Amino acid sequence: MNTKVWKVDKYVDNLENNPQVVDAAHFLQENEVVALPTETVYGLGGNAESDVAVEKIYAAKGRPSDNPLIIHIGDKKQIHAFVREIPEKAELLMESFWPGPLTIIFKKKSGVLSHKATAGLDSVAVRMPDHPVALALLKKCQLPIAAPSANSSGKPSPTKAQHVIDDLDGKIAGVLDGGSTGVGVESTVLDCTEDIPVILRPGGVTKEQLEAVVGEVHLDAALIDEASKPKAPGMKYQHYAPNAPLYLVNGSKSFLQSLIEERQNEGLRVGVLATEETVEDYQSDVTISCGRRDKLESVATALYDTLRRFNQEKVDIIYSEMFPNTGVGHAIMNRLEKAAGNKIINE
Numbered sequence: 001m002n003t004k005v006w007k008v009d010k011y012v013d014n015l016e017n018n019p020q021v022v023d024a025a026h027f028l029q030e031n032e033v034v035a036l037p038t039e040t041v042y043g044l045g046g047n048a049e050s051d052v053a054v055e056k057i058y059a060a061k062g063r064p065s066d067n068p069l070i071i072h073i074g075d076k077k078q079i080h081a082f083v084r085e086i087p088e089k090a091e092l093l094m095e096s097f098w099p100g101p102l103t104i105i106f107k108k109k110s111g112v113l114s115h116k117a118t119a120g121l122d123s124v125a126v127r128m129p130d131h132p133v134a135l136a137l138l139k140k141c142q143l144p145i146a147a148p149s150a151n152s153s154g155k156p157s158p159t160k161a162q163h164v165i166d167d168l169d170g171k172i173a174g175v176l177d178g179g180s181t182g183v184g185v186e187s188t189v190l191d192c193t194e195d196i197p198v199i200l201r202p203g204g205v206t207k208e209q210l211e212a213v214v215g216e217v218h219l220d221a222a223l224i225d226e227a228s229k230p231k232a233p234g235m236k237y238q239h240y241a242p243n244a245p246l247y248l249v250n251g252s253k254s255f256l257q258s259l260i261e262e263r264q265n266e267g268l269r270v271g272v273l274a275t276e277e278t279v280e281d282y283q284s285d286v287t288i289s290c291g292r293r294d295k296l297e298s299v300a301t302a303l304y305d306t307l308r309r310f311n312q313e314k315v316d317i318i319y320s321e322m323f324p325n326t327g328v329g330h331a332i333m334n335r336l337e338k339a340a341g342n343k344i345i346n347e
């Protein structure tokens with residue numbers, strides 16, 4: 001299949017009638033799959049009402065079919081077609097954070113969405129992305145769009161159209177290239193089917209921000225204790241992994257430097273994921289700054305691109321600094337731990 005690339009300037013007016021957006025919307029209506037930029041990462045969109053389209057999403061990504069997809073909408077009103085009830089707390093959160101990087105899990109109304117999109121569950125994950133191109137496309141096609149991150153399953157999520165092409169060229173109908181995404185880590189997945197909302201996946205909206213709107217919010221047990229089974233099926237898989245083994249280093253710069261030297265003495269080419277504050281301090285083969293430690297949002301924005309850059313640099317092993325587990329740091333550490341398969345070296 002020839003994968004089309006539609007370049008779109010996200011700042012132009014009247015995006016809904018932009019020829020590239022109109023073309024991509026037609027493909028979605030024909031049950032083809034199309035990658036689209038969102039404010040978090042690129043998504044691989046398909047008609048959530050169609051088994052055919054949803055099967056194409058799973059096939060292109062090589063995604064296990066027991067891992068449900070997030071349904072993207074361009075207008076809050078769409079939700080009533082496939083959600084059984086909207087709890088009061090969810091209503092407040094939608095008002096505060098939509099459009100934006102918050103996915104809410106509701107009880108599902110059956111018979112509307114492809115059961116494959118929700119992996120047969122009786123709940124459904126929904127979000128309204130805060131990106132002008134995504135919103136224009138969603139409004140134009142007038143469909144609920146199922147969209148996982150547009151990477152091959154297991155790889156780092158795409159934050160640039162080129163990442164999508166690197167993984168999925170020839171496997172999807174097209175990609176709308178709206179430039180780099182902003183937030184950089186995926187949406188927060190919040191289960192609102194119970195009285196006290198539960199974070200199943202930390203993301204772009206922090207626990208602190210959620211609690212400011214609805215009071216107490218819990219963390220899924222699996223986010224605290226590795227042995228617990230996660231409630232979001234996708235959280236049990238290894239994810240975001242660069243080609244070389246990644247280790248998180250819990251210690252000083254001099255400790256990390258000693259690890260670099262040990263591996264270099266064994267003949268390995270060593271990569272280091274550092275920050276603006278520390279990038280000059282390591283003597284390694286490839287040291288990449290992932291942003292400013294005193295501005296963790298910048299680390300989130302650059303995280304997946306940095307992990308992919310180590311693949312181009314063909315390193316044999318990667319050592320990463322660690323980050324505080326607060327605010328968006330919670331999502332950064334969650335993704336790094338998964339990318340590392342939980343390999344942490346303590347000083």
Ligand code: TXA
Pocket residue numbers: 038040041042043044067068069070101103105118121123124125129147148149150185186187188189200201231232233234235
């Ligand atoms: O920022 C994002 O959320 C991006 C962009 C493209 O919107 N999408 C994304 O989708 O990250 P994906 O498929 O990579 O991750 C969806 C996560 C998975 O961990 C999945 O298991 C969970 O949401 N999920 C989806 N539906 C669920 C449900 N009904 N119950 C529990 N977890 C669910």
Ligand code: MG
Pocket residue numbers: 148149157
């Ligand atoms: Mg994903």
